[in-house]
Amino acid sequence: MRPGLAAARLGATHRFTWRLEVVVAALSALAVVVVNASLWIAAADHGPVAGLAKPALGTYVVVAWLVAVAVGGRVEEWVGERFYTGAIASDLVRPMDLHAWALARHLGRSAASMLLTAVPVFAVMGLWFPVALPRHLVTWGLFAVSVSLAAVVGGQIGFLVGLLAFRLGRVTGVAHLKAAAVWLLSGAMIPIFALPVRVQDLVAVLPFQALAHVPAVLFTERVTGPEAFGLLGLQAFWALLLWGACRLGWAWAQRRIVVWGG
Amino acid sequence: MAFLEARGLQRTFVLRPRRRGVLGAVRDLFGGERTVVRALDGVDLEVEPGQTVGLLGPNGAGKSTTVKCLAGILEPTGGTVRVAGRDPFRERQAHVREIGVLFGQRTQLWWDLAVQEAFDLLLAVYGVPEAAGRERLARLDALLGIGAFMRVPVRELSLGQRVRCDLAAALLHGPRLLLLDEPTIGLDVTTRLRVRAFLRDLAAREGVAVLLTSHDLADVEQVCERVVVIDHGKVAFDGDLSAMRARVGLGRVVLVEAGRPVADADLAVVGAAVPGRVVRRSETAFAVHLGAGEGAGAAVAAVVSRGPVADLHVQEPSTEEVVAALWERGR
Numbered sequence: 157m158r159p160g161l162a163a164a165r166l167g168a169t170h171r172f173t174w175r176l177e178v179v180v181a182a183l184s185a186l187a188v189v190v191v192n193a194s195l196w197i198a199a200a201d202h203g204p205v206a207g208l209a210k211p212a213l214g215t216y217v218v219v220a221w222l223v224a225v226a227v228g229g230r231v232e233e234w235v236g237e238r239f240y241t242g243a244i245a246s247d248l249v250r251p252m253d254l255h256a257w258a259l260a261r262h263l264g265r266s267a268a269s270m271l272l273t274a275v276p277v278f279a280v281m282g283l284w285f286p287v288a289l290p291r292h293l294v295t296w297g298l299f300a301v302s303v304s305l306a307a308v309v310g311g312q313i314g315f316l317v318g319l320l321a322f323r324l325g326r327v328t329g330v331a332h333l334k335a336a337a338v339w340l341l342s343g344a345m346i347p348i349f350a351l352p353v354r355v356q357d358l359v360a361v362l363p364f365q366a367l368a369h370v371p372a373v374l375f376t377e378r379v380t381g382p383e384a385f386g387l388l389g390l391q392a393f394w395a396l397l398l399w400g401a402c403r404l405g406w407a408w409a410q411r412r413i414v415v416w417g418g
Numbered sequence: 419m420a421f422l423e424a425r426g427l428q429r430t431f432v433l434r435p436r437r438r439g440v441l442g443a444v445r446d447l448f449g450g451e452r453t454v455v456r457a458l459d460g461v462d463l464e465v466e467p468g469q470t471v472g473l474l475g476p477n478g479a480g481k482s483t484t485v486k487c488l489a490g491i492l493e494p495t496g497g498t499v500r501v502a503g504r505d506p507f508r509e510r511q512a513h514v515r516e517i518g519v520l521f522g523q524r525t526q527l528w529w530d531l532a533v534q535e536a537f538d539l540l541l542a543v544y545g546v547p548e549a550a551g552r553e554r555l556a557r558l559d560a561l562l563g564i565g566a567f568m569r570v571p572v573r574e575l576s577l578g579q580r581v582r583c584d585l586a587a588a589l590l591h592g593p594r595l596l597l598l599d600e601p602t603i604g605l606d607v608t609t610r611l612r613v614r615a616f617l618r619d620l621a622a623r624e625g626v627a628v629l630l631t632s633h634d635l636a637d638v639e640q641v642c643e644r645v646v647v648i649d650h651g652k653v654a655f656d657g658d659l660s661a662m663r664a665r666v667g668l669g670r671v672v673l674v675e676a677g678r679p680v681a682d683a684d685l686a687v688v689g690a691a692v693p694g695r696v697v698r699r700s701e702t703a704f705a706v707h708l709g710a711g712e713g714a715g716a717a718v719a720a721v722v723s724r725g726p727v728a729d730l731h732v733q734e735p736s737t738e739e740v741v742a743a744l745w746e747r748g749r
Contacts, residue, residue, distance in 0.1 A: 162542035166528070173530055246526035248491045249519040250543055251511045411493055 163257050164264030171268035178272055185225050186277045192345060193217050193285050206349035208378075211286040216347050216372045218281050223303055224344035224368035226269035227310040229262050232334060235318025236327025244413060255315060255406045262311035263304075270303065288376075295377055298384050302371040305391035309366040312398035319405045322412060337362075343369030363394040420464035421502060421627060422488065422595060427461040428496030428651075429483050430454050457483040459651035460497065467594065468625040470618065472638030475648035476745050481631040484648060485597050488629070489519050501595060515544065518593035520584055522600030527572045533583050534568040537590060544591035551590065558586040561616050562609070577604035585613065589620075596620070598630040602637050614640045635737040647744060655744060659737065666743045667710035668735035669694065672717045675703045677728025684724045691720035 172178065196217050200210045208216060235258060238244045247254050281287050290296060317334050321327040339345045341355075342364035348356060359365055370387045373379045379387060433453045437446055458480045465471055475481045486492040487499055490506030490513050499506055506513045519526070527536040541551040559565045562582040567575060575583065581604050588596065596617075602610045618641055620626045632638060638645060638659075645662055647655040655662055679701050689696040694708040694717065706717045714732045721727060 159543045159545070162539050166531070166539055169535065170530065242524065245486070245491055245521060246524070248510065249489050249514050249517070249526070250540075251515045252543055253511070413491065413493075 159252060160256065160260040163252075163260035164267070167261035167264030167266075168268040169264075170261075171265050171272065181225075181269070182273045182276060185222060185273050186280060189218050189221050189277060189281060190285075192221060193281065193287075196347070197286065206347060208347065208349065208376075211288045212376045212378065213347070214285050215287045215376045216343075216378075217345075218278060218285070218287050219375045220343045220347070220368040220372035221345070222274040222277055223270075223306060223371045224310075224338060224342055226274050227266045227303065227307040227367060228335075228338055229265055229269075229307075229310055229314055230331075231258055231262050231311050231314025232317035232320075232327055232331045234258065234261075235315055236321035236331070239318075239321040239413075240326065248410075248413070253406075255402045258315050258318075259308065259311045262314070263307050266303075266307040266310070290375060290377055292377065292380075295374065295380075298374045298388065299371060301388055302374050302391060305388065305395055306367050306371055308395040309363055309391060309398060312395070312402050313363065313367075315402050316398070316405055319402075319409050322409050338364055338367060341365070342367040343372060347372075363398065366391040366394045419500065419503065421467050422463070422465040422500070422629075424461055424463040424484075424488070424497065424499045426497035427458050427463070427484070427487060427494050427499060428456070429458040429480075429487060429492060430456050430495050456651055458487070458494070458497075461648065461651065461653055463646060463653065463656075465595075465627050465629060467627050468621050469644060470621045470628045470642045471630070471644045471646055472642035473629060473631040473646050473648060474635075474638060474741060475631075475654075479648045480651040481648055482599055483651075485519075485599050485629070485631060488595075489517065489597055490514060515591070516593055517595045517597060518588035518591070519597045520588040520599065520601050522581055522584075522598075522603035525572060525580055525584055527580075527583060527587060529573045530571055532569050532571050533564065533575070536572060536583075537568075537587065540587055540590050546591050554590060554592065555586070558589060561612060562586055578606060578609065581605055582609065592624075594626060596626055596628045596630075598628065598632075600632055601630055602632065602634055610634075610637075617641045635741060639737055647741070649745060662744070663735065663740050664711060666735075666740045666747075668740055668743055669708035669710045669712055670714055670735065671733040672706040672708065672714050672721070673699075673703070673731040673733060674705070674721055674727055675729040676725070678702060678725070680704060687724060688717070688720045691723075692717040 193214050196205065196213050197210055199205050200208070200213050205213055238247060247257070278287070290299065313334065317330050318327055320330050324330065341359050341362055344367070348359055348365060348369045351359065370391055374384055374387065431454070433455055434450050435453060436442065437450065461480070461484055463484075473481050473484065483492065487494050488501065488506060490510040493507045501513060502516060504513045527533070528539070531539070537555060541548070546554070562585060564579070564582050564586055567579055572580065572583070581601070585601060602613060605613065614637060617628055621628050628641065630637060630641065644658055645655065646653060647662070655665065680698075685696050685698060685704055688706065692706060692708070693712060694706050696704055696706050698704045706721070708714065708717060718730065721730070
């Protein structure tokens with residue numbers, strides 16, 4: 157087995173390990189999605205919101221949240237904890253690169269989350285909310301690629317935030333900040349179309365839309381054809397840019413590692 | 419060049435002492451003091467394949483820092499380290515493939531994975547072929563007896579079980595250099611003995627270089643052919659145990675149980691006959707403290723010349739006493 161695959165498998169295994177966590181994660185995602193979808197669908201009672209009619213709007217908010225939760229992960233907590241407790245020492249004596257390892261692990265975890273949370277919650281929502289599946293087969297392919305790219309972006313944002321644990325000791329504060337940014341600026345809570353224009357301009361230059369907005373518009377087939385590939389290109393651009401940032405950040409951090417005591 | 423070579427190894431740390439109380443904490447928010455601590459101050463060390471070296475030193479002497487620099491975890495602030503010609507820090511990934519590391523104080527396994535899963539993962543990380551991995555694991559199981567809890571999550575293991583698993587994990591990929599920081603912590607007597615025998619065997623038969631730190635000096639006595647004492651970030655002694663004994667200059671002690679009351683006059687005669695101190699221990703017993711390197715023959719002859727004795731015992735200074743004397747001197 158290749159190390160990357162092993163790390164992905166580890167991430168997935170972790171996600172399956174705690175029975176209660178599986179249930180709680182699914183239930184809390186369901187609760188948020190029910191509330192959020194109800195709100196937006198009610199808002200669409202008097203006509204389309206930001207150009208989206210009820211089924212498209214409902215599908216967008218459900219898919220956006222579920223993908224954001226699945227690919228958002230908690231890489232920053234994982235990385236921060238390793239620095240804080242000194243567990244980083246055991247990572248460094250293995251022939252693995254913490255950035256690549258964290259990313260591979262996160263991809264495995266995200267895949268497991270899609271399977272354990274996103275799919276069942278979407279299915280339950282389908283029972284009594286106006287949500288729709290894509291009509292074209294190719295959309296599934298685009299969506300799969302988009303979610304994978306979203307996971308790469310999400311994992312690396314988390315990794316960078318985690319590296320801040322070096323300067324800060326604890327990562328909790330910035331982790332909250334990151335979560336808030338994801339909720340508000342990725343499309344996870346508020347569709348990007350519905351944000352004030354000024355905020356939309358801000359969102360356009362930030363990586364967060366790659367986490368939820370892009371997969372959601374592809375899933376709802378709001379964007380198709382060459383434009384869809386443009387969106388995937390945007391996600392890939394952020395994935396690469398963040399890759400570079402993570403490499404730099406990790407190189408910087410390695411020189412400053414201090415493992416106290418024993 | 420030696421297999422492992424450190425030259426003038428230095429490492430400094432910046433400490434930020436905290437002020438006291440709430441007010442102190444608030445003041446520390448806006449920049450506090452900084453002190454620079456020299457943990458390693460020019461360590462020189464050479465180890466060849468198949469050598470077993472015990473790293474000794476008082477708490478805070480720089481043992482663990484040395485191990486971390488050799489493992490590639492810490493970047494030295496001065497001097498050079500080479501292991502098999504590589505710079506451990508700069509070429510970390512290639513370097514750690516050839517070494518096994520055990521920090522007895524913390525586990526390197528994954529907390530919520532079963533032991534077997536963790537081993538599978540490590541075999542994948544090191545790219546060990548499956549058959550070779552299984553064979554190695556069987557050998558380690560025979561020594562460490564870990565087969566019984568292969569399916570137990572690491573967090574549910576007892577300390578002894580965990581250390582044994584960690585030891586197996588450090589050896590799974592067949593390293594050429596073993597760095598062991600407190601390897602027998604938490605192990606019971608039998609397992610300790612087995613682990614020590616295994617380490618000796620590993621060095622002798624496979625040519626693995628073993629470097630261990632321990633506060634259990636029996637580990638060092640039974641495993642290591644060579645002792646390196648680190649104190650104040652420098653090498654204070656490098657040689658074998660008997661050389662260390664000679665250097666410290668603690669002599670042997672002859673314990674005599676006469677089995678009859680001993681007169682002070684007898685003691686005076688014995689004291690005059692041998693270069694050493696005679697100390698009365700009870701009405702019937704006394705001890706002769708010999709000088710460093712003195713044989714016990716003259717003392718024994720003098721003792722029996724004053725009449726029969728019930729029992730006689732020649733005691734070597736314990737390694738603990740030798741090491742304590744060495745540290746005391748470094749102060």
